[in-house]
Amino acid sequence: MTKSNILQSGLTRRALLATGAATLATPMFSRRAFAAPTELTMLAWYGHAEPDIVAEFEAENNVKFVPKYYTGGDNMLGLISQSPVGTFDVILSDAEYVQALQQAGYVEELTASDYEIDDYYPEFQNFPGNWSDGKLFSLVTRFGFLGVAYNTDALTEAEASTYNVFWDEKLKGKVGHFDWHLPNLGQISQLNGNANPYDIDAAAWQAVKDKTMSLRPQIGGFFDYGGTFSSLNDGQMLAFAGIGDWITGVLEKNGAKVRSAIPEEGGLQWSECFSIGKGSAKAELAKKWIQYITSAKGQAKSAQMAAYPALIPNQKGWDVLNVENPAEAKRQGMTKDAGNVIEMIRAGRIKNRQWPVQQSLEEWNDFWSEYKGS
């Protein structure tokens, strides 16, 4: 076909190019029209926006999570305070930090009726910190216990059933600390017989400090997240204070000989709560996510999170987990059998990890630095 033929047939060069370009661009347009997912930013501990947890929600709602992971509540508060309003759509926070979030105006108020709180165990329906002056600001989504983490080759479950085991002569230099004052000092406070380990007067605080200092010769090191994993995994540390199944559970699944026990003096409880970030432009979608992750289906997923397992407050979530993965439900104590985790809470064996009531957070932290340096 010659040039004149094309022109004669009514197809100009310009038209040809335009058609060609349009044809080539079609997949782009259709991709934009059908697939462009909405980005939802999440500020959370590591693992909460990984595919094992969010893939299903992302596919169902055409959403793509953009996570910003933090390590520790202080780190989280720092990230929020240094970011413009509306940076984070969804915020996961440890329960003791929720109040600080709410007081600083970093989170939106939630409507309780939007969520299936009635499916929660009663202990979690009015969870401390979630509510302020009758208003809901966050919703507890998972929790776990902290006790005595131990190497099962070195210690028996009976030996690990008291915090006193940390002073055992055979563990000299083999006891590790998760390097954060709050869980460690809380445990010593429990050992000292304080009914509320974080609400202690000056005399009791002094006693906690003295008792802690007496543990110093036993300590082999102070470890961060990664160091805690590796030193328990290779048997360098045989017992660990300040942690629980959130670390040993992961190691245990991978074949390491470690476990966590709740000692007779009682254990501590960490709790993670979801909130909607102040000024979020996607608050509706953020609400949808919290509805999903606190529903029975989302809760079962959360309990088995690859990064670190946890207990869940939704009773129907327990049912789903017991069908999906009965072994994990049993391992974590989320069955209807006697002695399950809810019964432990009801028996008063578990206390919430929280900020010190009668001392400042700074005082506890300063003592922790001195203890480490002694």
Add this chain to the structure above:
Amino acid sequence: MPADPYFKKTSTRKMLGECPKMRKRISLYSLTFSLPLFIWQVVFFVFPLAFLVALSFWTVKNFRMQPDFDTINWVTMYGRSIFWQSYGLTFAMAAAASVITSILAFPCSFAIAFKLGPKARQLAIFMMVIPFFTSYLVRVYSWQIFLSDNGIINGFLALVGLEKIAMLNTVFATMIGYLTLCFPLVVLLQLFSLMFIDRTLIEAAHNLRCGRLRTVFEVVIPSARVGLVIAALFCFILSFGDFVSPIYLGGGDPTTLSILITDTTKSGQQWPRAAVIALTMIGTLLAVAFAAIRFAYKGREQ
């Protein structure tokens, strides 16, 4: 040469007087090349440093930093015994690391400079560069496999019937980490000064019946002093601020200044206090660096 200052002055003037245009051209020319460095220094050193100084006077209320001018952070940090204890310890550990690393690296760089042929020397230099290909963190983690109680070294000791030695989570392990960090760099820096020693000096020493060992101490080391001191200085700087080895090999015990910084920020967002620690570290490093350079070049003009 006459050491008369007047002579120096006049000669300089004379030189400048001979080519007045040259001076201007050089400064324009050099400006073109030095400007990026100047901008780099301002953006990445002067500005952050000024900010750090300002930050150390800020206050923290309810986890929020507020611009302020309060000396409370300086007073608090300098009033704490743990701060001075960590300071002394970190300084001593970094000093020990630079001495140990320099001593261990010297035979190595000496051999490469004087005993190897050109090809073997190139290979040896290449071998010293290779460690920089992998992350320092990864290398430190791999040391854990060697040093832990059930690790490779203790496994070997058990095999030959010896008792286990606790190595991981000790100062010894931290030193191993510092060596991992600094050894290749110290060897390279030492090497470059040893390679440029005038060989005739060594020959002269031998001709004057100076023994091999005495030649090393009286000719080689003094001639290479600048490089040796700078190498040790780099080792000090790197070890003084290192966080990875004290935490992953030393088990966070004892507390070094770098660990104290993370501790300080971990509770209550105390970045201003961390800034006090950081500024003290920077001040210390500047003082040490000036002292070291002064020592290295002492008497060089004559």
